[in-house]
Amino acid sequence: MIAIVARSANGVIGKDGGLPWRCKGDLQFFKRTTMDRKIVVGRTTFEGLPPLKGREIFVLTRNPAACFEGAVAVSNPVEVPADAMVCGGAAIYDLLIPQCEQLLVTTVNKEVEGDTFFNGQWLEGFEPVDTIEETDEYSIVSYRRTASRF
DSSP states (O other), rough: OOOEEEEEEEEEEBHHHHHHHSSHHHHHHHHHHHSEEEEEEEEEHHHHHHOTTTTTEEOOOOOOOOBTTBBBEEESSSOOOOTEEOOOOHHHHHHHHGGGGGGEEEESSSSOOSSOOOOEEEEGGEEEEEEEEEEEEEEEEEEOOOOOOO
């Protein structure tokens, strides 16, 4: 699995179920990277997303009876396809990053207020291997797993 996450300079990844900034370059990277792929998100993240055409969306939820228009509801992490990209939120990252071999981390170069934060432990066992893009506004770094998951 691969996880993709965007954070602010002060570690915020969300506010009120959405992103508390607008960064065109990161949004283009997200679209380009996830297009024609399977993605997995939590319910709150799914509800905060605009329609995402061209992706097969899995919503990991605690409610086994949940239904989502345009997405497949799954209530057990083992139901998430191994080739899905993990796209948030924080609880989903906590649950699935231990299964990931790669992290794609965008850092937006501004500090913002938020209610959901990047967990530094998500990077444990990973090392940066490539800066994919870097501008005055943001940087995108690829991390690869270096330590055993078990």
